[in-house]
Amino acid sequence: MQVTETLNEGLKRGYQITVTADELEAKVTEKLIEAQPEVEMKGFRKGKVPMPLLKKQFGQRLLGEAMQEAVDGAMNEHFEATGDRPAAQPDVQMEAGEDWKEGDDVVVNLSYEALPDVPDTDLSDIKLEKMVVKAGDDEVEDALKNLAETAQDFEDRKKGSKAKDGDQVVFDFLGKVDDEPFEGGKAEEYPLVLGSGSFIPGFEEQLVGVKAGDELDVTVTFPEDYGAENLAGKQAVFECKIHAVKQPKAAEIDDELAKKFGAEDLAALKTQVSERLEAEYAGAARAVMKRALLDELDKKVDFPLPEGLLDAEAGQIAHQLWHEENPDVEGHDHDKVEPTDEHKTLAARRVKLGLLLAELGRKNDIEVTDAEMTQAVMNQARQYPGQERQFFEFVQQNAQMRQQLQAPIFEDKVVDWVFEQAETSEKEVSKEDLQKAVDALDDE
CATH class of the missing domain: 3.30.70.1050 (Trigger factor ribosome-binding domain)
Structure with missing residues (x-):
C-alpha cells in the first residue's frame, strides 16, 4: 500500500x-x-x-x-x-x-x-464584568399580581348579565349526532371558560351572550381529524342549559395563594419569586458577559480558517436572515441566497470562536455527560406532549440531532471554564441597565 x-x-x-x-x-x-x-x-x-x-x-x-x-x-x-x-x-x-x-x-x-493548529491562549489577562441585579419590592409585587391573575377564581355576575369572552359558564349539555346521543357527549354543571379553546371549534363562540337560565342548541361540526372516528367530520347538536355566568376574579395575594404555588405561606412565596427573578437576571447577565468574553477572544486569537467551514457558515447565515426577512416563505423553495461580505465576516468570527472553544474543551477534558444529555433531550421532548417516547427514539437514531442538542451544552461548559480562568468582577446595576445591555446584544 x-x-x-x-x-x-x-x-x-x-x-x-x-x-x-x-x-x-x-x-x-x-x-x-x-x-x-x-x-x-x-x-x-x-x-x-x-x-x-x-x-x-x-x-x-x-x-x-x-x-x-x-x-x-x-x-x-x-x-x-x-x-x-x-x-x-x-x-x-x-x-x-x-x-x-x-x-x-x-x-x-x-x-x-485539516483543522488548523489553534494557538495556546493566555486567559488570565481577560477582564470581565458581571452585572448583578437585585429583585426590588415593586418587581416582586408585580410578579405576585401576575401569579394571582393566573390563579384567578370566578364569581357570579349580576343576575341577567350576559356572558363575555373570558367568563366562566356553568352548564349542562347533551350532544347528539343524527338525533342520537353519543358517548362522551354529556355533562352536568360543566365549568367552561369562554375563549379557552377547550371545546370543539365554534362551540364557545355560540355561548357568548348567554344568561343564567337560558336554554339553547349549539350546532358544530367535528374536525375531520377528530380522535373519535365515528364523530370525525360529523355535525352535532348540543342541547345546553345555562346554570351560571361568572366573571374572572384575581385571587387574593395571601397565604392561600402561596399554597396554590407550593409555598408554605406568603413570605415563602415572596422569597421564591425574588429568587426566580434574580435567577432570570443572572441568566441575562451571563449572556452579556459571554458576549464580552467572545469579543475579547475574537481580538486575542487569530489562526487560518478552513474555507469549507467558512462557506457553509456564511451560506447558513445568509439563508437564516433571508427567512427572517421573508417569514411567509417556508423550506428551501426559493432562489439561492448569496452571502454578502457582512455574512462572511460574521461567519469568520463564528467559525474561529467555535474552533477555539472546541480546542479549549478538548485540551481541558471538558465533556457533556450522559446525565446532561438526557436532561437536554427531556427538555426538548416536553415540546411534543404525548409524543415524548417517539422523540427520544428519534434522537437516539439521529446523530445530527444529538449533535445539535450537545453543541450548546458543550459550549456553555467551556465558556464557564473560561470565566473561571479570567479576572471577573461584579457590578450591581438596575434592571433597566441590564435590559439595555441585553437589547444591545440583539442589535449586533
Whole structure:
C-alpha cells in the first residue's frame, strides 16, 4: 500500500492511496481462511469446502469488503501518522470509477481541509464584568399580581348579565349526532371558560351572550381529524342549559395563594419569586458577559480558517436572515441566497470562536455527560406532549440531532471554564441597565 501527497496548500490536503491487486487478493484469502471452518455447502462436510470453490462463491462480495477495509485502514493510519483532523468529511474518489475491474490496483484520491493548529491562549489577562441585579419590592409585587391573575377564581355576575369572552359558564349539555346521543357527549354543571379553546371549534363562540337560565342548541361540526372516528367530520347538536355566568376574579395575594404555588405561606412565596427573578437576571447577565468574553477572544486569537467551514457558515447565515426577512416563505423553495461580505465576516468570527472553544474543551477534558444529555433531550421532548417516547427514539437514531442538542451544552461548559480562568468582577446595576445591555446584544 502506498500513500502519496498530491496537495499541501494552507489547510488543504490531497493524497493518493494505492492498494495493489496482490494486497487485495491476500486480504480476500485471509477472510476466506477465517470463514472456512464455519462454511457448509452441499456435497462437503462443514469446514471442508475447497478454497477455490469458496473463492468462486464468496470472493466477489469479500473483494468489496476488503477494498473498503484497505482504504479505511490507510486513511486511519494516515490521520494517526500526520495528526491531521479533517474539518469536514473527507472527499474520497476512486480514480478508475466504474472502469475498475478485478485484478487492477485500487487507486483512491483523498482530499480534505485539516483543522488548523489553534494557538495556546493566555486567559488570565481577560477582564470581565458581571452585572448583578437585585429583585426590588415593586418587581416582586408585580410578579405576585401576575401569579394571582393566573390563579384567578370566578364569581357570579349580576343576575341577567350576559356572558363575555373570558367568563366562566356553568352548564349542562347533551350532544347528539343524527338525533342520537353519543358517548362522551354529556355533562352536568360543566365549568367552561369562554375563549379557552377547550371545546370543539365554534362551540364557545355560540355561548357568548348567554344568561343564567337560558336554554339553547349549539350546532358544530367535528374536525375531520377528530380522535373519535365515528364523530370525525360529523355535525352535532348540543342541547345546553345555562346554570351560571361568572366573571374572572384575581385571587387574593395571601397565604392561600402561596399554597396554590407550593409555598408554605406568603413570605415563602415572596422569597421564591425574588429568587426566580434574580435567577432570570443572572441568566441575562451571563449572556452579556459571554458576549464580552467572545469579543475579547475574537481580538486575542487569530489562526487560518478552513474555507469549507467558512462557506457553509456564511451560506447558513445568509439563508437564516433571508427567512427572517421573508417569514411567509417556508423550506428551501426559493432562489439561492448569496452571502454578502457582512455574512462572511460574521461567519469568520463564528467559525474561529467555535474552533477555539472546541480546542479549549478538548485540551481541558471538558465533556457533556450522559446525565446532561438526557436532561437536554427531556427538555426538548416536553415540546411534543404525548409524543415524548417517539422523540427520544428519534434522537437516539439521529446523530445530527444529538449533535445539535450537545453543541450548546458543550459550549456553555467551556465558556464557564473560561470565566473561571479570567479576572471577573461584579457590578450591581438596575434592571433597566441590564435590559439595555441585553437589547444591545440583539442589535449586533
